[in-house]
Amino acid sequence: MVKQYLHPGIFGSAEDPVIQSLLDSDFYKFTMWQLLHEFPRFGAAQVAYRFANRTKKVRLAEIVPIERLREELDHTRTLRFTKDELLYLQRREANGKPMFSDSFISSRLEPFQLPEYHLEKGNDGQFLLEFPATWDTGINWETIALETMQELYTRQRMAGLSRFEQDTIYATGIVRLAEKIRTLKQFVEILIIEFGSRRRAARVWQAFVTAMMASELGAQLRGTSNTRLAMDLDLLPMGTNAHELQMVMAAIMSRLDDDRQLVESSRTLLGIWQVLYGDALSIALPDTFGSKGFFEKVFTPDYAAAWKGTRHDSGDPIAYGEYVINFYNRLGIDPTTKTIIFSDGLDLPTILKINEHFRDRINYSFGWGTNLTNDLGLDTLSIVIKAAEVNGISTVKLSDNPAKAMGKPEDIARYKRAFGYDDSNPYRECIV
Numbered sequence: 001m002v003k004q005y006l007h008p009g010i011f012g013s014a015e016d017p018v019i020q021s022l023l024d025s026d027f028y029k030f031t032m033w034q035l036l037h038e039f040p041r042f043g044a045a046q047v048a049y050r051f052a053n054r055t056k057k058v059r060l061a062e063i064v065p066i067e068r069l070r071e072e073l074d075h076t077r078t079l080r081f082t083k084d085e086l087l088y089l090q091r092r093e094a095n096g097k098p099m100f101s102d103s104f105i106s107s108r109l110e111p112f113q114l115p116e117y118h119l120e121k122g123n124d125g126q127f128l129l130e131f132p133a134t135w136d137t138g139i140n141w142e143t144i145a146l147e148t149m150q151e152l153y154t155r156q157r158m159a160g161l162s163r164f165e166q167d168t169i170y171a172t173g174i175v176r177l178a179e180k181i182r183t184l185k186q187f188v189e190i191l192i193i194e195f196g197s198r199r200r201a202a203r204v205w206q207a208f209v210t211a212m213m214a215s216e217l218g219a220q221l222r223g224t225s226n227t228r229l230a231m232d233l234d235l236l237p238m239g240t241n242a243h244e245l246q247m248v249m250a251a252i253m254s255r256l257d258d259d260r261q262l263v264e265s266s267r268t269l270l271g272i273w274q275v276l277y278g279d280a281l282s283i284a285l286p287d288t289f290g291s292k293g294f295f296e297k298v299f300t301p302d303y304a305a306a307w308k309g310t311r312h313d314s315g316d317p318i319a320y321g322e323y324v325i326n327f328y329n330r331l332g333i334d335p336t337t338k339t340i341i342f343s344d345g346l347d348l349p350t351i352l353k354i355n356e357h358f359r360d361r362i363n364y365s366f367g368w369g370t371n372l373t374n375d376l377g378l379d380t381l382s383i384v385i386k387a388a389e390v391n392g393i394s395t396v397k398l399s400d401n402p403a404k405a406m407g408k409p410e411d412i413a414r415y416k417r418a419f420g421y422d423d424s425n426p427y428r429e430c431i432v
Contacts, residue, residue, distance in 0.1 A: 006158055007163075019079065026197055026242075040136075042135065048390075076148065150199050181213065184220060190366065192366050194206075194223070195343055199373070207229060249265050262419070266289070311342075321357070346369065
């Protein structure tokens, strides 16, 4: 364990494990997980999750000791869901009925243990970290492993500093949080969802930030994506599904020679999700294979009318919002009855800009992540864990930023062709 002084206001006890609960994860992991339980042929797919550090200048494996990382991951594999945690999930409701079935809780969650992992150092100063498992057992590693990696990195950055220097960092975080809260109080129409688990500075710091936001902002804080924090702070756990769901389902459901099946897999997934969760979780994530293709080929008029809205997670937020408003108008749907959740790289100026631009034109809220729970004046990492392969087939993610395309070049080209992806203008027909 790290023996140097570590600021208790950020970390609590330096001897504590990073992860202390399997509920310390994004809520949408549980909603997606239940879908896999209800459709066992999907859950049985062999999925390989892989870690990547996009901040290449940080040679992470030369900063975080591999034995510390292994110790934390091994500890997390000893955790089980407690009775209180299972009861908490059992009491969640959607559309006036239990969100999670008794079968899911008793047969999947109650005996659950995180599966094995593979960890080694690469030649490039980065970790080679993989989680090969059936989809319904490996799905919950992602958020937990990212939380672990980020906190160990933060601890190593802090450990070499004096108490005064660590006090200064803590004070910086307090001042920046206070400024966010002070500003948001002036704009009561701005609604925030705390989305900061994956790249938080530390578990204790995220809990402090979320508690202060709840105390000071009241109803302006709609909830948190962290399930354990929602339980501890009596907040609404919030989340629907992630890119992972569309990526893996496309690889499972489509033949390599049939572009139409790629599009059909996304449309079929919407139908499955709607039957399982109804209106309660009807926020679509359009940008997995490009938002333009989603709105033109997947999100039919019936779905557009029935679903509450969409989440923006890449590309220009203003252009996206304008596109969505025009999309609803073309279908004769009043945009003010629909919602956008903005969640891509938000900071306070961006939130204020979006609020000013779309006020009274469409409903919106902000899923605020890294800049909320890791704003201490320290450099932050861009780290991800993605489902890279399914039954030996590579997955693809395009997003609305062409530079972020993920997958083999020939697969990326196929998905772009199937979904009509436009590298030069992801929001065609958008009028700003």
